[in-house]
Amino acid sequence: MLNKTLEKTPSLHTLLAAGILAVVLIVAAAVLPLAFAAPTVATDKDTYEPGDSLSVSGTAAANALVSLQLFDPDGVRVAIAQAEADAAGAYSAANIYTFSAQDPTGTWTVKAYEGGAFATATFTLRGVVDTTPPSLTLNFTPLKAVYGKADTFTITLTADEPLQSAVIHVNQQGAPLVIDGKWAASVEAAASPEDPARWSGSYTIMEGYDGPAQVHAVGIDLAGNKGEATATFQVDTVAPQLTVTAPSATTEATVTVTGTVDDPDITEITLTYDAAVKTVSVSEGSWSATITLPAAGSYTVQATAVDAAGNVGSSPAVSIVYTPPPPLEAEDIIGPIRADISDVKGGISDVKGGISEVKGSISEVRGSISELRDETRALSTAVSSLTVYVMVAVVLSLVAAVAAIISVVTIARKVVLK
Numbered sequence: 001m002l003n004k005t006l007e008k009t010p011s012l013h014t015l016l017a018a019g020i021l022a023v024v025l026i027v028a029a030a031v032l033p034l035a036f037a038a039p040t041v042a043t044d045k046d047t048y049e050p051g052d053s054l055s056v057s058g059t060a061a062a063n064a065l066v067s068l069q070l071f072d073p074d075g076v077r078v079a080i081a082q083a084e085a086d087a088a089g090a091y092s093a094a095n096i097y098t099f100s101a102q103d104p105t106g107t108w109t110v111k112a113y114e115g116g117a118f119a120t121a122t123f124t125l126r127g128v129v130d131t132t133p134p135s136l137t138l139n140f141t142p143l144k145a146v147y148g149k150a151d152t153f154t155i156t157l158t159a160d161e162p163l164q165s166a167v168i169h170v171n172q173q174g175a176p177l178v179i180d181g182k183w184a185a186s187v188e189a190a191a192s193p194e195d196p197a198r199w200s201g202s203y204t205i206m207e208g209y210d211g212p213a214q215v216h217a218v219g220i221d222l223a224g225n226k227g228e229a230t231a232t233f234q235v236d237t238v239a240p241q242l243t244v245t246a247p248s249a250t251t252e253a254t255v256t257v258t259g260t261v262d263d264p265d266i267t268e269i270t271l272t273y274d275a276a277v278k279t280v281s282v283s284e285g286s287w288s289a290t291i292t293l294p295a296a297g298s299y300t301v302q303a304t305a306v307d308a309a310g311n312v313g314s315s316p317a318v319s320i321v322y323t324p325p326p327p328l329e330a331e332d333i334i335g336p337i338r339a340d341i342s343d344v345k346g347g348i349s350d351v352k353g354g355i356s357e358v359k360g361s362i363s364e365v366r367g368s369i370s371e372l373r374d375e376t377r378a379l380s381t382a383v384s385s386l387t388v389y390v391m392v393a394v395v396l397s398l399v400a401a402v403a404a405i406i407s408v409v410t411i412a413r414k415v416v417l418k
C-alpha cells in the first residue's frame with residue numbers, strides 16, 4: 001500500500017522541478033514584454049480630406065526599423081514608408097501620403113511592422129467639404145426683346161454644379177405677386193433629367209401689364225449652399241392706339257388719308273380700304289397716304305399697326321363715299337375752245353397793230369437817215385472850203401517868214417560890214 005501510495009505521491013525532485021518551472025514562467029512573463037514588445041502606431045488625425053497629408057508615430061524596440069504600409073478601404077496598398085525608433089523606442093514618419101480627390105473615401109488602415117510583429121491604426125478619409133455657393137445664370141427661350149400678351153417662354157437656370165433644388169420667381173411690373181393666396185409669378189422649375197445643374201420652367205406673360213419684369217432664382221447645391229441669380233425682361237401687353245382721318249365724301253378718286261399711332265417705336269402702319277391694302281411709313285407718330293378709289297361707292301378705311309411685342313392695334317373704321325362728277329356735255333368741251341379761239345383772234349389783231357406801228361417807226365427812221373445824209377454833205381463842203389483857206393494862210397505865213405529872215409540877214413550883214 002505504501003509503495004502504491006508512494007507511487008501516487010510526487011517525489012521531492014518533481015516538486016522542485018515544478019517550482020523552478022513556475023518561477024521561470026513568472027520571470028519570463030515579466031521580462032518578455034520588455035524584450036520583445038510589439039510595435040504601436042497612431043495617425044496624426046482621425047479624419048482626413050483630399051489635400052491633407054498623413055503622418056504617423058508610435059513605439060517599437062529601441063533603435064528598431066519600423067516598416068509602415070498604408071491601405072485604402074478596398075485593401076489596396078497605396079504607400080509604404082520606413083521609420084527608425086530612437087533609443088527610447090519612439091518613432092515617427094511625417095507626410096507618408098497626400099490624399100487626392102480620386103482616393104476612395106471611407107476607413108483606411110496603416111500598419112507598422114517591426115521584429116515580426118505589427119500594429120494597425122485606422123482613420124477616415126472623407127470627400128472635400130463644399131462651402132462654395134453655386135454660380136447661377138438665367139436664360140430665356142425663345143429670347144425676345146419684348147414679350148407680348150400671352151407669350152409663353154422657358155426660363156432656364158444653369159448652375160456650375162448639380163443642384164438639389166431651385167426656385168424661380170418672376171415679378172412683372174405692376175402685376176400682383178399673389179393671386180388667390182398663391183405666388184402668381186412662381187415658375188415650376190424642374191431639373192433636366194440629363195443634367196442636375198440645369199433647371200427650367202415655363203412662364204406665361206400676365207396680360208394688362210407693361211414695362212420691365214424681374215426674375216429671381218435661388219439654387220441649392222448638394223452641400224446645401226445657396227446661390228442666387230437675377231435677370232430682367234421687357235413686357236408689353238398693350239396694343240398700339242391709332243386714329244384715321246379721311247374725307248367722308250369725295251368727287252375725286254384720289255384722296256389723302258392721314259392718321260396717328262401712339263407707339264413711338266412703330267415705323268409703319270397698314271391701311272386697308274375694303275379689299276385694298278397699303279403699307280404706309282410713320283414719322284414721329286403721324287402718317288399720311290394718298291389712295292385711289294377704283295370706282296364710285298362707299299369705302300371703309302382702317303389703319304392697323306403691330307408693336308414690337310406683336311400686339312395688334314386698329315383705328316376706328318371710317319367711311320369715304322366716292323361720287324364721281326357727271327359726264328361732260330358737248331358744249332362743256334366746245335364752249336371753252338370757242339372762247340380760246342376768240343382770245344387767239346384778239347391776240348392776232350394786237351400783233352397786226354404792233355406790226356403797223358413798227359412800219360411807221362421804220363419810215364421815220366428812213367427820213368432821219370436822209371436828213372443826216374444831207375447834213376453830212378453840207379459839212380463836207382464846209383470842210384473843203386476851210387481847207388483852201390488854211391492852205392493860203394500857211395503859204396502867206398511862209399512868205400512872211402522868209403521875208404523876215406531875209407531882212408534879218410541883210411541887217412546883220414550891214415552891221416558886220418561896218
Ligand SMILES: [Ca+2]
Pocket residue numbers: 130131132133134161221223225
Ligand atoms: Ca458648391
Ligand SMILES: [Ca+2]
Pocket residue numbers: 236237238239240263307309311
Ligand atoms: Ca405696346
